[in-house]
Amino acid sequence: MKKKILFVIPNLAVGGAEKSLVNLLNELNYAQYEVHLFMMAKTGLFISHLPKEVIILPESSAYQIFSKRFPIALMTFLLQGNFKLFLNKIRFTFFNRTIKNPILAEQKNWQFLRYFFDSFPQKYDVAIGYLEKNANYIVADCVQADKKIGYIHTDYKTMGMFPIYDRRVFKKLDFVITISEGCLQTLKNIFPPFENKFQLIQNISSKKTITELAAAPIKEKLIRLSILSVGRLTALKNFDLAIDTATLLVDRGYDFEWNIIGEGDERQYLEKHIASKKLTGIVKLLGLKENPYPYIANSLLYVQPSKFEGKSIAIDEAKILQKPIVTTNFPTVFDQITHGETGLISEMNPTALADEIEKLFVDENLRNKFAVNLSKENWGTELEVEKFYQLIES
Template sequence: MTNPTKIKVLFRLRSLEMGGVPRVVLDLLNNLPKEKFDITLMLNLYQGELRTEIPKHIHLVRIAKGREDFSVNPILHKVQLVLRKLKLKFYEVFPSFLYNQILKEDYDIEVAPGYAEFEWILNSPNKKSRKIGWFHTDVSYDKDQNRVMKRINLMKKFDWMIFGSAQTRQVITDLYGVTYPNSSVIYNVINFQEAMEKSKLMEVNYPIRPVFSTIGRLHFRKGYDALIRVHKRLLDEGFKHSIAVIGGGNEMENLKNQAIETGVEETFNLLDTQKNPYPYVAQSDFFVLPSRSESYPLTVGEVMGLGIPILSTNVGGIPEMIDHEVDGYLVNFDEEEIYEGMKRFMTDQELIENLKKGMKSVPEKFDNSKIYHQISQVFENQYLQK
């Protein structure tokens, strides 16, 4: 029996800069049943490319301004950054002030959508709320054991944990012997319709084809350094093609320098973050994901929904998404295997046609309505346990 009163849910998030977790949160804010949940989103920073996409019916609480709203005067800008940092630190140390002065109400459920928000939720002065955590990370890749163990132990403190893939949860058991009885695996929603609509909003001119597009934060674990080396080898062997990398991050300068040193700066195109990356993918010939580590990347499902043949490393939750040589192509994270896979994409037309046929059933493969129902059930069950 459900309570006729709406369940009050608080999501906490650092910012709305382009990334997997903010996109997952925005999708849930748009699609969780309005008749069941009264949802508040609290942002530490009102910052990022996605901040204009917050649904109108969501209660928005902003702790601090984003860089977009700071002064262009460099000295004043630095002062604003320091003051913002002090403000956030104060509320982190004294969360009761944050809840009493800014939120001013209690919630039935408080949600940490990623590990960055774990301690904020667990330190909530609202002791009666049920705490739910989300985890999307493959811990086997992280070499910082202190950081891994801290996250593993924090997850034990939540009333319920949601893991973004079966592999994400299982690898913790395999490597550390830790299990989470109060948890479930719920895949992230893949919004095929939105990706399709946005893919048609502009034209992209690729002068050198075929084009392998790819999307991701420019981080070492994404494997773009390896992709440059494979790209160079293929070019040297006469396989004309180009790469389009959509994403920003702290590896940008390193990758630019590597591309120049390797002599592929004309064909390895670093396009930085794009608010709408879908036209770049939809108008490419193939998609390549050379990651060393992943969990359950939304991009994989979206690319499959767009009908672009995808070559991906067989890491994290990706084999839970792709059926090898049916609707995608899996290789180990190994430069030789990535090289052979990309070469096959450029030379084996029968394989490409088979993958395109297989991808036609992808929207039925990922049932979004089931996912919203699973999340709603978790929230309702936790509410009943208050």
């Protein structure tokens, strides 16, 4: 009989964890496993990339109402006579407005949000929360399963999460998977009692798939000095640093373009920042691209200006495509890049980042050195799925 596995994730919008889940689901053996997927909101570009074998569960009807505008949600719960949800919607909204830290708000507000998710009707062999916070909380509190697994896709300390809210959850989980050595060590340092629960399984990246997709044509004509960055348009991805760096490169006389693939709530701010620096037509926000790989393949450089990452899937993909890489020195980057051998690691300021980019603009031998070094390794991580099998079968 097939084992039943449940995955939980907030949505499948374009992001590293979401792409990692889709890659994993495309590697699973469906002769052995019946896989169910629950999304808090059934949205996101990556839904179309799910394998046909995955059974997508319906959304929570209570959470759908909760997600509507405040007065509509309250009126609906009142008309239903559901005073518990009515009150918890008010409590959630009040606390969200009084807590300025969004990380703390998401962790703390689970005490109210929990009531908008019914217990799942069937029991699973394995239930997996595929993202920190709410996905893990749903698995811990709302799912019956013989084995419960959580994921932390980021550096817990650098992200500024609050351990008091996760200790209770980690007690309920059999394992907590994270994606890099740096993230693993951080978890062990913060949660010593759960040290044996923490497991390292890297994000799944298929070299064969990425290489094939990279051969597709693109409509944009990229100039010779073309930089690419990929990521959500959020403060953590630090694209305002990219804009300030681009200003310095223009001042140094370089004719280049810096394309950014991604979407997010900082778009308007970044557009204004680009205009204020007179970089319109130089720094370009290309929006979401279902297939970003031809843009990576056809660019001269890949640049990751992030404040922090758990383990950047985009960097792994650029390595697979043998692109010269410049990245900021967020703590976990040293698990991915060896400075001077497989890329350049910069201090997190515009002058330092411009200096490292300039080295690769002018030095073709250095670019070739990185490409050759990257070509010697198999950066695909398909074999990580074997670690996943071992964990769910243990």
